[in-house]
Amino acid sequence: MEEQNKQVQLKNFNRRSVLGYIRKNGAATKAGLSAATGLTFMAIKKILEELEELGLIRCDAMEKGTVGRHALTYVINESYKYTIGVHINKFATRVALMDLRGHILCIERCSMERIFQNQSVFVETIVAAVEKVTAKAGIKKEDILGIGVGAPGPIDMENGVILTPPNMPFLNYLPLREVMEERTGCRVYLYKDTNAIAFGEYWDGEGKQASDLIYIDVDMGIGSGLIIDGKIKVGANSIAGEFGHITIDVNGPRCNCGNRGCLEAMSSGIAVLRELEKQLEEEESHPLYPKRKELVIEDVFEMVERNDLLTISILNQSAHYMGIAVSNLINILDPQMIILGGILIQNYPRYFQIVQTVANAKKVKGARENGMRVSALGENAGVIGAGEIVADDFFNRKVNEVFPRNGGMQE
Numbered sequence: 001m002e003e004q005n006k007q008v009q010l011k012n013f014n015r016r017s018v019l020g021y022i023r024k025n026g027a028a029t030k031a032g033l034s035a036a037t038g039l040t041f042m043a044i045k046k047i048l049e050e051l052e053e054l055g056l057i058r059c060d061a062m063e064k065g066t067v068g069r070h071a072l073t074y075v076i077n078e079s080y081k082y083t084i085g086v087h088i089n090k091f092a093t094r095v096a097l098m099d100l101r102g103h104i105l106c107i108e109r110c111s112m113e114r115i116f117q118n119q120s121v122f123v124e125t126i127v128a129a130v131e132k133v134t135a136k137a138g139i140k141k142e143d144i145l146g147i148g149v150g151a152p153g154p155i156d157m158e159n160g161v162i163l164t165p166p167n168m169p170f171l172n173y174l175p176l177r178e179v180m181e182e183r184t185g186c187r188v189y190l191y192k193d194t195n196a197i198a199f200g201e202y203w204d205g206e207g208k209q210a211s212d213l214i215y216i217d218v219d220m221g222i223g224s225g226l227i228i229d230g231k232i233k234v235g236a237n238s239i240a241g242e243f244g245h246i247t248i249d250v251n252g253p254r255c256n257c258g259n260r261g262c263l264e265a266m267s268s269g270i271a272v273l274r275e276l277e278k279q280l281e282e283e284e285s286h287p288l289y290p291k292r293k294e295l296v297i298e299d300v301f302e303m304v305e306r307n308d309l310l311t312i313s314i315l316n317q318s319a320h321y322m323g324i325a326v327s328n329l330i331n332i333l334d335p336q337m338i339i340l341g342g343i344l345i346q347n348y349p350r351y352f353q354i355v356q357t358v359a360n361a362k363k364v365k366g367a368r369e370n371g372m373r374v375s376a377l378g379e380n381a382g383v384i385g386a387g388e389i390v391a392d393d394f395f396n397r398k399v400n401e402v403f404p405r406n407g408g409m410q411e
């Protein structure tokens with residue numbers, strides 16, 4: 001019996017590898033799969049037949065018009081089932097319905113202004129958006145595998161509760177998983193927002209070619225998500241990736257978390273605004289001087305457009321601190337790829353360049369340069385990643401549940 005179990009486990013592992021390779025690469029041939037997994041052609045053929053029979057993959061039409069013989073390519077059967085991704089953000093919450101290849105079929109953007117400060121209105125708005133995208137896409141409810149939610153951290157993963165997000169206190173202690181499962185009848189997966197984004201980048205974004213990566217969100221706050229061997233690293237207490245709260249300067253400015261000199265207090269959008277306000281006190285002729293007490297991040301980007309040296313020097317200094325933090329990260333984890341996204345990266349390209357230069361100059365001497373990229377998925381990375389969390393769980397469970405029976409291994 002033990003020997004049989006081992007065989008089933010090995011079979012499931014091989015099937016997961018094949019399915020994972022097809023998901024990651026979008027399409028695969030038998031030869032490509034054999035080279036990537038080390039399995040024989042015959043073994044690959046058998047696994048592909050099983051996966052096809054289950055409806056999880058399909059044979060794709062061959063390309064036409066090029067010379068030479070074509071090998072059959074296999075792709076995920078994207079319309080076998082569907083997922084829903086939710087990404088909660090301070091300004092807007094996005095709700096998207098996706099197929100199993102991570103394509104968005106329908107998306108709703110709910111502005112947070114109206115629902116701010118009220119948990120039940122917030123929940124009802126998300127639930128209504130879930131119903132709306134499902135109806136609009138014409139998908140039956142039973143074909144939805146689940147709802148992935150990326151929410152601001154910290155999060156109690158075990159109980160599915162949003163704890164005390166510093167920038168969205170109205171969500172404090174909301175048991176979102178339970179409430180949404182009750183209201184929608186769907187299985188709900190609650191993850192930290194930056195973990196979901198990292199997962200989206202891993203499956204569908206710049207990280208498609210990487211087996212491990214770190215996503216760093218350089219927004220009003222700073223967060224990160226860590227993917228190792230295709231899995232989200234949540235940590236023992238689900239706080240892994242609180243990159244914004246590593247200490248850069250023990251005597252530095254006070255952070256929202258209560259400590260001093262955190263990266264978030266020195267490199268984030270909030271830090272830039274705070275520093276700008278402080279320096280404007282001495283700059284009475286500066287165009288922003290009159291509104292220095294009520295600055296918003298758009299003011300910063302407008303000043304960059306106008307080539308304002310004060311604003312640019314503050315942004316560059318922030319990017320420099322970020323570069324130092326990233327070099328520390330490289331020295332600890334040496335990830336294949338580091339992807340940066342968020343409002344500062346999107347609106348001020350020089351930020352990324354400085355981080356890359358500083359990080360590479362400070363890392364261990366002689367080490368190869370790590371791949372560093374700007375997020376290509378942009379503002380939809382969060383919903384895509386949340387949907388992929390549901391898809392990933394489905395594929396893993398499906399392989400484990402169904403194949404022992406199909407393989408004739410059960411008593």
Ligand SMILES: [Zn+2]
Nearest residue numbers: 245255257262
């Ligand atoms: Zn902090």
